[in-house]
Amino acid sequence: MNEKEIKKIVQKAKVETSADFTDTLIDRIGEEALNKKPSFTGTFIIGFSLCCLAFAGMVYLLVIMSDIDMVLFSFKGVKTSVSPTLICLLILSLFGLNYLMYLKNEYRKLQ
Amino acid sequence: MFAGSLSKDRLHNDDLLIDRVRDGDMHAFRLLVEKYKDISLSLACSILKDRDKAEDVLQDAFVKVYRKLNSFRGTSAFATWLYRIVVNTAYNALKKEKRQAFIRETEVDLPETKEPEKYEDLKREEQQKYINMAMDKLKADEALVLRLYYLCDLNSKEIRKITGFSNSKIKVDLHRGRNNLYRQLERILGTEIKDLL
Incomplete structure (x- = not known):
């Protein structure tokens, strides 16, 4: 068989979709848009942000209740002291960063 | 109806249809699907060797196309982009089922x-x-x-x-x-x- 003949045969090998293919597809897309579940990234970011917020609150409460002035850290002989307020601020900034990531994600989706 | 002032030729221009789909026109998406569904199904059948499974895979591929249409930059033809999604989805489905060995044996x-x-x-x-x-x-x-x-x-x-x-x-x-x-x-x-x- 030459090229032309092969082409003729392969062109006959077109498989046709069922009659309701397009309708089913359009319905599916419509349904998915209606029952849109939050994405894993979105859920993770929200979850992580809430954890950060809760942890920061816990640390702050602990600091108020026990009247701690400074928290001492020691790592391989190197000692440093950090203000508890700074720790809370660091945790809160993590929350802020995560929330910004979430907003960016949502904004991209809207676009 | 959607066609409005568009001529029939322009109506079937992919870029125009894509723009309309991006604006939320489902009828334009329907036209795109109608245009490419048979060839796409043939490609999926080449890989999966099962018409019903190929049709399911094609549904998934078109849903992906609809979702990702905003990220289509037009550096290649729409057909090339679409066929790549269909082929990748079909190969992924094939990998999942490990059908290839089965097909050769039966x-x-x-x-x-x-x-x-x-x-x-x-x-x-x-x-x-x-x-x-x-x-x-x-x-x-x-x-x-x-x-x-x-x-x-x-x-x-x-x-x-x-x-x-x-x-x-x-x-x-x-x-x-x-x-x-x-x-x-x-x-x-x-x-x-x-x-x-």
Whole structure:
């Protein structure tokens, strides 16, 4: 068989979709848009942000209740002291960063 | 209706349709689906060898296309982008099911050629059925490359973009695909193969 003949045969090998293919597809897309579940990234970011917020609150409460002035850290002989307020601020900034990531994600989706 | 002032030619221009889909026009998406669904299904069938499964995979592929249409930059033709999604989705489905080994082992679909029917009496659908049977007996890569080359009229550069195959693999698959297709058709139709042409 030459090229032309092969082409003729392969062109006959077109498989046709069922009659309701397009309708089913359009319905599916419509349904998915209606029952849109939050994405894993979105859920993770929200979850992580809430954890950060809760942890920061816990640390702050602990600091108020026990009247701690400074928290001492020691790592391989190197000692440093950090203000508890700074720790809370660091945790809160993590929350802020995560929330910004979430907003960016949502904004991209809207676009 | 959506067509409005658009001429029929412009209506079928992919870029125009894509813009309308991006604006939320589902009728434009319907037109895109109608335009490409049969060729896309043929490509998926080349890989999956099962029409129903290929149709499910095609549904998934078109949903992906709809979701990702905003990220389509137009650096390649829409058809090339679409076929790449269809091919990747089909190969992923194939990997999941590990069907390939099963297909080669079983001979359920192909009727034995005891007495081939008179080809003059076969209708167009029957011709199509026998050709598709022969195509289903080819390896997934061979059938896919054959269809991309002859059915979609794509060159090897475009086929490489869609499949990720190397140039040499495309040439080898084309050569083997042609020979194996002829062999399978000869097996199914015997001397009646001439009537196909």
